Amino acid sequence: MDRISALRNVEEALSEFEAGECDLASMERRVRGVLRTYATEFAEQDAYRASGDGAADGVVVLASSPSEARERVADLADVTRDAVSVDRVE
Structure with a gap:
């Protein structure tokens, strides 16, 4: 996952939260998953x-x-x- 893709995925999660399509815990899990995927792929660790x-x-x-x-x-x-x-x- 590249940086732009990660940012788009976080933006999508925030938009769904703002629209009432998901709750805070779901948005947090999703954003945490995006960040962890980005970080581990970027650092290769x-x-x-x-x-x-x-x-x-x-x-x-x-x-x-x-x-x-x-x-x-x-x-x-x-x-x-x-x-x-x-x-x-x-």
Whole structure:
């Protein structure tokens, strides 16, 4: 998915929400899916969701491997790498 396609898909989701054709949760899921697809295709990496203590819990990063993902989450959340576990987001 290229940038223009991603923007069109987000615009379409916003338009449907504004017209009352979908609810907020549906629009959020759709936009999140568009952004995740764009980001993972652009970066040619996988998305990983962290679980762990405090600020690390729920953080999503793009990385080439689980160990790289743990490192990125640890840096972003300012926690130790051992305090973070990650799962690939499908």
